[in-house]
Amino acid sequence: MAAAPQDNADLRVSFAGLELKNPIIAASGTFAYGIEFEDVVALSKLGGFVVKGLSKEPMTGNPPPRLFETPAGMLNAIGLQNIGAKAFLEEKLPRLRELKNTLVIANVFGYTREDYERTIHILNEGDGIAAYELNVSCPNTAHGGIVFGTAPLMLEDVVLTAKRAAARPLIVKLSPNVTSVAQMAQVAEGAGADAISLVNTFLAMAIDVETRKPRIANLTAGLSGPAIRPIAVRMVYEAAQAVRIPVIGMGGISTASDVIEFMLAGATAVQVGTASYWDPCATEKIVDELDPWCVQHRVRRIRDLTGAMLSD
Ligand SMILES: Cc1cc2nc3c(=O)[nH]c(=O)nc-3n(C[C@H](O)[C@H](O)[C@H](O)COP(=O)(O)O)c2cc1C
Structure with a gap:
């Protein structure tokens, strides 16, 4: 007897004790505080979203120009502009709490270990945050400006500190600007990360040859x-091979097949960033594409695809 045609796929995934209705999460810095996208995206359809990076005090960010489009990509040096953790709790979180089945993840950054600790302590006071995502791609001003996520001992120190402070699961978002992302993934796991996410942006630069000026006021972006x-995809694969904790993959995702590619490489869930700049509805459209993709490919449970790449 022929197998019955498959009606729907099971799109649920879970990591760090959190259940998501599907693996699509909007990435930090590309989805504001979520509610700003309410008119164009049905937030309740997303697995979750990560809000803009939050710091202990508000920040105005870098001077313009801060964005520049490149072939198949984008340069940004926004400078982590945000309203600060306290204002986030007061002005944004009450609205976000109304979303029952979509995870709200707070992205946290700082320039010293104490900055991270303080911001997490403030956020611990708010209800409705599912997890923290630690952005470790910032310079440590107490240590000559070396980026936290590029030096194993500094990464270990900030993750240990954040984990001690955090009242919620901790996702550590790794920098791709390292020689061995597998080593950094292991350091984060050893220091207590409940999951890792990668990649953050790649350090880059562009110059206008007519004016001979940098395209971005901050020079690098x-x-x-x-x-x-x-x-x-290569870095997600290497990280997933190196650790036992779940991996959340991102970097240039704009279609369902991009999502599947990251899952085959070892990702449990994914984030969608720059695609929302080109099409503000991108996250919802990708969610809509997932079920047909799975049905067409006879995938009953999307979570079975995690790490399911065939080597030959
Ligand atoms: C304009 C812009 C702002 C960003 N701001 C943050 C941020 O505040 N914190 C963070 O961890 N990552 C930030 N990112 C990085 C993204 O979350 C994501 O890691 C990266 O862009 C790769 O994914 P994508 O290619 O889908 O955009 C930002 C990216 C962009 C384009």
Whole structure:
């Protein structure tokens, strides 16, 4: 007897004790505080979203120009502009709490270990945050400006501190600007991370040859979008091979098949960033594509695809 045609796929995934209705999470810095996207995206359809990076005090960010489009990508040096953790709790979180089945993840950054600790302590006071995502791609001003996530001992120290402070699961978002992302993934796991996410943007630069001026006022900027996807897939694969904790993959995702590619490389869930700049509805559209993709490919449970790449 022929197998019955498959009606729907089971799109649920879970990591760090959190249940998501599907693996699609909007990435930090590309989805504001979520509610700003309410008119164009049905937030309740997303597995979750990560809000803009939050610091202990509000920040105005870098001077313009801060964005520049490149072939299949984008440079940004926004400078982590945000309203600060306290204002987030007061002005944004009450609305976000109304979303019952979509995870709200708070992205946290700082320039010293104490900054991270203080911001997490403030956020611990708010109800409705599912987890913290630690952005470790910031310079440590107490240690000569070395980026936290590029030096194993500094990464270990900030993750240990954040884990002690955090009243919620801790996702550590790794920098791709390292020689061995597998080593950094292991350091984060050893220091208590409940999951890791990667990649953040790649350090990059562009110059206008007519004016001979940098395209971005900050000189250097972060490259994101489809241009980085194959490098991100490679790094997600290497990280997933190196640790036992779940891996959340991102970098240039704009279609359901991009999502599947990251899952085959070892990701449990994914984040969608720059795609929302080109099409504000991108996250919801990708969610809509997932079920047909799975049905067509006879995948009953999307979570079975995690790490299911065939080597030959
Ligand atoms: C404009 C912009 C702002 C970003 N801001 C943050 C941020 O505040 N914190 C963070 O951890 N990552 C931030 N990122 C990085 C993204 O979350 C993501 O890791 C990266 O862009 C790669 O994914 P993508 O190619 O899908 O955009 C930002 C990216 C962009 C393009």
